[in-house]
Every structure is written in structure tokens, then in C-alpha cells.
Amino acid sequence: MDFVFFSIGQDGILKITNEKTASDMRRYTALNKLNQSCREILHVNDIQSIEFAANGEIHYASSGSYTLIICLHGEGLLGWGQDALSLVEGEISIQPPGRELKLRAMGGAPLKGLRILYDSYLHAQQDYGMPVKSASTRHEGVTIRHIKHLIERCDCLYHTFSMEQPNGYSIQSEFYGLMALMEDSRRNRHTGETTAEAILRVSNFMRERIDQDFTRAELAQKAGLSQGYFSRAFQEEIGKTPTKFIMDLRMAKAKNMLLYGNSVKDTAVQVGFEDEFYFSRKFKQHAGLSPLTYMKSRRRNIASVSEPISGSMLALQLLPKAAAFYPTHTKYAQMLRLHANEAGIGQSWHKNVEMLQMAAPELIFCTDFLSQEAQQDLKQVAPVIRVPWLATDWREQLLLVAEATGYTMEGEQWLGEYERKAERISRKIRQLWGSLTINICRITDQEYRIYGDRNAGAVLYRDLRLSATHELKKVDVYATVNEQDLPAYDADALIVMVDPSPKAAMAWRTLQGSRAWQNMSAVKNQNIYEIGTEKLFEYSAWSHDRSLSFFAELLGKR
Numbered sequence: 001m002d003f004v005f006f007s008i009g010q011d012g013i014l015k016i017t018n019e020k021t022a023s024d025m026r027r028y029t030a031l032n033k034l035n036q037s038c039r040e041i042l043h044v045n046d047i048q049s050i051e052f053a054a055n056g057e058i059h060y061a062s063s064g065s066y067t068l069i070i071c072l073h074g075e076g077l078l079g080w081g082q083d084a085l086s087l088v089e090g091e092i093s094i095q096p097p098g099r100e101l102k103l104r105a106m107g108g109a110p111l112k113g114l115r116i117l118y119d120s121y122l123h124a125q126q127d128y129g130m131p132v133k134s135a136s137t138r139h140e141g142v143t144i145r146h147i148k149h150l151i152e153r154c155d156c157l158y159h160t161f162s163m164e165q166p167n168g169y170s171i172q173s174e175f176y177g178l179m180a181l182m183e184d185s186r187r188n189r190h191t192g193e194t195t196a197e198a199i200l201r202v203s204n205f206m207r208e209r210i211d212q213d214f215t216r217a218e219l220a221q222k223a224g225l226s227q228g229y230f231s232r233a234f235q236e237e238i239g240k241t242p243t244k245f246i247m248d249l250r251m252a253k254a255k256n257m258l259l260y261g262n263s264v265k266d267t268a269v270q271v272g273f274e275d276e277f278y279f280s281r282k283f284k285q286h287a288g289l290s291p292l293t294y295m296k297s298r299r300r301n302i303a304s305v306s307e308p309i310s311g312s313m314l315a316l317q318l319l320p321k322a323a324a325f326y327p328t329h330t331k332y333a334q335m336l337r338l339h340a341n342e343a344g345i346g347q348s349w350h351k352n353v354e355m356l357q358m359a360a361p362e363l364i365f366c367t368d369f370l371s372q373e374a375q376q377d378l379k380q381v382a383p384v385i386r387v388p389w390l391a392t393d394w395r396e397q398l399l400l401v402a403e404a405t406g407y408t409m410e411g412e413q414w415l416g417e418y419e420r421k422a423e424r425i426s427r428k429i430r431q432l433w434g435s436l437t438i439n440i441c442r443i444t445d446q447e448y449r450i451y452g453d454r455n456a457g458a459v460l461y462r463d464l465r466l467s468a469t470h471e472l473k474k475v476d477v478y479a480t481v482n483e484q485d486l487p488a489y490d491a492d493a494l495i496v497m498v499d500p501s502p503k504a505a506m507a508w509r510t511l512q513g514s515r516a517w518q519n520m521s522a523v524k525n526q527n528i529y530e531i532g533t534e535k536l537f538e539y540s541a542w543s544h545d546r547s548l549s550f551f552a553e554l555l556g557k558r
Helices: 022-031 147-161 168-191 195-207 216-223 227-238 242-259 264-270 276-287 291-298 307-315 346-359 372-379 394-405 408-433 455-463 483-489 502-512 541-554
Strands: 005-008 014-017 040-052 057-060 066-073 075-080 083-088 091-095 101-106 111-123 131-133 141-143 299-304 319-324 336-338 363-367 384-387 438-443 448-451 478-481 493-498 528-531
Touching (some): 040 168, 066 083, 066 101, 075 111, 083 091, 101 111, 111 147, 195 216, 195 242, 216 227, 242 276, 307 319, 307 363, 384 394, 394 408, 408 455, 438 455, 448 455, 493 502, 528 541
Parallel strands (some): 299 363, 363 384
Antiparallel strands (some): 005 014, 057 101, 066 091, 066 111, 091 141, 111 131, 448 478
16 A cells, blocks of 8 residues: 655644655555554644533534543533433543534533544545545544543643644644553453453452442542442442442441341441441441341241241341251341251150240241141141242242231342342353353262252352253252263263262262263363352252352352
């Protein structure tokens, strides 16, 4: 192709020539090796400072040049025709020629920035290589994550342009530096970490440090975004502002600590408050009750003889007077722990009835799995609410308990938070693993089991929406398989649960030495995750929430 030589004079006029010297040809040869995308020639026409008070407004007549509207401080609303675009600091709008623009300061704060008018030329293959004025420059918005760099670029450009005797070369140099910064931001946006990924990373960072205070500037810098854009992106991705997000995390932890018997003072320190009285005020604003009143309000004169139903009560932050819990559940303060006995038979059941008679609850919860005879034992103590077991899942069970105890709204809110948490974790796993297939295998004393999407598989397959290699609908709870069947369940990853018995441990060691096992993809790629059986066999709202966190950690790294 022919190369076009040009210069910008002191008067800012673009001068073009086809005359080539020997040094020109050397530069031509070198420059011709540059990426073919570098064909755009830019010429600055005018630069104006944007600076007006809160709610101020300015109109710009249409121009034959392209327009950059750069927001350096505050929030603005840029309008043209029937369309409008909001701008926060660090954001740049590129507008094509011919538009009448209206810019208004929003958010009750002054608006500061720059308006730059420029022409764009593209090298043409015809007309002896002469550049032609472009009508195809990208009309889009750009966000500069490092606002400090943007401010420095804009300050240098405006200062150079505003000099009494401006140097046209310096103006063009500074302007090209600004455009290079914008181009880098475009490329990073497409090839680097996405905004959603950055927000998720920072939100996880905040979750792990809820006792620490962070400024918006610190969090925005952590995300690599401007402060204004960070706040808006965080709201869009998480559903709440960073301030409300961290406060909700603190209050949720505070509620649990108070229910477990921690003092108000110790709780305040653990969630990042040095002053317990200030903590009490913030707690009351959040929960509507003081910490002590909240603890009293959650103590209910009810009982549960079912571990899953007790897990629903834990999720609702209710303190039953007596309850049977899974081994991993921590006993709340001033609560009587019943023996786990879903069948309602034997000496431990009779002991439960005696403890219930002593506790004298006003209401007792059980599942319909409990025998009729055992249910009659309970009715001698207090009215009984039977929660369907096989006919409902844990979500429905949670809402039934919430309705019976007058906490329907809390139950719905808890489920909403759970679904959002599951979506965040699922998205993170998919980004890391792609289209992951994963199977759950249990090794017992007698057999191997592959699980479906109830009980052990509920969190992985239903909540996190991961895929198995077998049809989940054809598996009720689990399918019994032998060593020869394992190749049919070859997945990208395997969750292995080994029963806590010598015989099961021996079966596991034997399986690991077999050829069928060694030939499985998950084994070859070292994607075998051995976990305890308690992680997936607890079936309740509280247990599923705990499992979500467990799998976020387990599958969140490769």
C-alpha cells in the first residue's frame, strides 16, 4: 500500500504530502510493520472544560466533528434526541458528528470533565493513498478503571491546549496518549477480567473480612474500577450497595453469635464494632430490635423431633426449647437437645418423650416419616405439626415451618438470599471449569453407590446446576453399581464419600488399585475429591447453605 506522510503545524492544521526522502522510507518500512488496525489519524479541533454546579445543565449545538464527553468527577446525564446516557467518573462517551447534546449534573453534586471535538481520518486504498475523513469511528462508551491515570492525562491535555502559544505536536501527542488509554481499557474489558468477575472477587474479599472497614476508594481500586462505576456495578451484580452489603453480612453474623450465647460486647468486636453501644444502635436499625430483645424474640416455646425440621428452624434463626439436631449443628444457648430418632422407637425415643414432657412446649414439629404410634406419644404432650417428608423438598419444608411459626416473610427472604448465593457460586464454578460433569460416589461396607439429585445430589445438581454423566431422573436417591459399571460414570470430576468403617476403608483402597478406576478421566486428571459423608447427607435449609459454602471452596480452585 502507499504510505501517507503528514504533520500538524503550529496552527493545528493537518498537512499531507506524498514526497518521500530516504529517512521517510526507513520510517515507512518500520511503521508498515505495525498492526493494520493502527490506521486512524486523529486531529483535535477544540477542548472545553466541563464544570458546573449540582443540577446545572448545558446544551451543545451539533458539530461536524466527533465529541468526547469525559466525566472526571460527579455524575451526569448526557442526552440527545429521545436517548440519554448516565455517566459517572471514569466514563467516556464518544458521540458521532451531527448530534445536539444536553449534559446535566446529577446526584446533587458538581460535575467536572472535558468536552473534546476531533476529526478522524482513515487511510484509503484509493485516491493515491490520501486519507479520507472517517464516518465510522466507534460510537461507544469507555470506562477507565484507573481514574487517577485518566485525570492526569486530561489535565496534561487541557493544560497543553490552553497555553498562550500551544504546540500542535504536543496537543496531538497528549491526545493520542488519551486515546491509547481508552484503547487499552477496551482491550482489557474484552480479554481480561470482566466487571462481573471483579465485583464477585471483591465481594468475596469483603465476606472474608467483615470485621474490617473499607472505603469506597479502596474497594474500587481492588476491583480495578473507578469509584462511581464500581458502586453502580456492585449494585447491579450483588443487588445492594457495598455499604449495605457489608452491614448485612455483619448483622447476619451478629445474630448467629447472639443466639449461640455470645455477649453483646464480644459480638460487637467480632463483627467490626469497637463500641458496643454504637453496635446496638446499628443492630436495632437493621433488625428493628435491640440485641437483647432480639435474643428473647427468637426463643420460642416449640420443639422438633426431626433433624431436617430443626435445620429449617436454624435457618430462620429460631431457638426451639427442645430439638433433635444433626451432629454438625452447634447447640444454641438454653436449649434441650433431643436424641436423633426419626423412626420413633426404642429407649432413646422414650427418653425424648420424657424430656418433652419436662420442657412442656406449646407446639411440636415432626415429619410424616414418624410412626403413628410415636405421633400419638407427642400429642399427649402438645399439638403436633407433621411436615411431609418425601412429598416435599427442603425449600417447601422451610416455608411450612416459617408459616407455622409466623415467620413467612423471613423464610422467603432466606430463600432469596440462598438462591443468589447459589447463583454466584455456580457462575464462579462454570467460569473456572466450563461445562463440568461431576458424579457422586459413595463406598459402603457392601457396595458402591452413584447418587441422583435428591439428598446427596441436591446441592450440586439442583442448586448449583452442575451436570452428571447419567440421567438424574432415573435415579431415585442412588443407584447401586459394581466395579465393572464405573466406566459408564466417567466424569470430569468425582466426589467420593467413604463410610467411616474399616471395611469401607479397605474397599476404597482396593478400588483405587483397580484398572477400571485408574482409567477414569477424573483419576487421570487428579479431580478426585474425597469428603466425609456428613457433608451431603444432611437434608435441611441450614445444611444446604453450609454445603454451598463448602463446594464454593472445594470447586473454586483447580
